[in-house]
Amino acid sequence: MHYGYIGLGNLGANCAACLLRAGMKVTVTDLDRNAGDVCCDLGATWADSPAEVAASADHIITCLPSPAISEQVLDAVLPAAKPSTHWIEMSTVSRDDVLRLAEKAAKHGVRMMELPVTGGVHLAAQGKITMLAGGDKDMFDLHLPALQAMGDQVFHMGPLGSASIIKVITNMLAFIHLKACGEALMLAKRGGLDLGQAWHAIKASSGNSFVHETEGALVLNGSYDVAFNIDLALKDLGFAMGFGEEYEVPLDLAAATQQTYRAARAAYGGTAQSPMIVKLLEDLLETDLRAEGFPDRLT
Structure with missing residues (x-):
């Protein structure tokens, strides 16, 4: 699968790099072009906008600093997303925001899985961070290889909001x-x-x-x-x-x-x-x- 990764801060850049090291195809973007250098050196394709990521990738991962920014990025992504795209949200977002944003995405045919992580940036760099997934089990199973590339302990906590x-x-x-x-x-x-x-x-x-x-x-x-x-x-x-x-x-x-x-x-x-x-x-x-x-x- 071809993943789009949006948000290359301390956590996101390390997680995206883990996907690339596992041999996955990844397109990345961030407000800071320099933030993509490490991932591009590992073989990632750079995109100039979230919409460009959505247009090229099968599924989209976001790792962003606030619910407001997550929603801004989602609004940019949805018009360009392919039918049946999955959105994997790694940002720390409130349960109410998760449910609200999932409903917004669903109106465009995009399904959401929440994936907050815990353990620290140093473990993300090693591919050993703990991943806490919430959402439909079929989505969890489909993306499990990607989750295991980014983390060594992966938990499906239940439906959306649980994580x-x-x-x-x-x-x-x-x-x-x-x-x-x-x-x-x-x-x-x-x-x-x-x-x-x-x-x-x-x-x-x-x-x-x-x-x-x-x-x-x-x-x-x-x-x-x-x-x-x-x-x-x-x-x-x-x-x-x-x-x-x-x-x-x-x-x-x-x-x-x-x-x-x-x-x-x-x-x-x-x-x-x-x-x-x-x-x-x-x-x-x-x-x-x-x-x-x-x-x-x-x-």
Whole structure:
């Protein structure tokens, strides 16, 4: 199959590259022409617009920063899309937006599958990111080879909307874990412990988490560079709080974490790296959390 891939940011470029390395035919586009260089070097065809992608490809994948941009791209794609085109949406979009946009696409004969991912850009670069699919099972089965090229753990969560819910849940947990990780490392530092040893001890303990192993290491390096910003974190936490209200589930930890992210945005700006919520604590206590031997980027 010939896939069109629209949106070559940190995540999208890596996922598109995985498709190309698996020998698939891919046409790509992005607002930034330079963003397509790596994919084109791997054999992708460049298109100058989403409509041009839709006209040439069998099926379309999008990986975009917001629901509003997803809808703008969809509006450009639909008039040019071939009959029976499938639209695979990898952006983090609310469940309500997924259902609304799927209905809009269906009026043009385009079927939608949601495919949010989790695990981080470094795993996307390795083709090992976790993929959370929602939509009709026949679509999932048809595109499974492409999904397996991009990720090593692929879950069909159920009908459209299901993947949006679980993606929000996983991100909510990651943000809470990051806040807890920062507080734990600060306790270790103020308690006089060697932070490198403390990090390794936590990693080997019942208190370990994926976030501690990854973003915790970036905090100790001082780069905080996880390729995911504070505005995106606040978007996802907003989705989580909306589900909490809808399903009448008190989300005390998520609410506290949301307030911390809001404070970090006020201090450092929305484009600052999301682990910089830990820097708030460092600044407050005038205590840096640094240790030798930790990476500035995850690989």
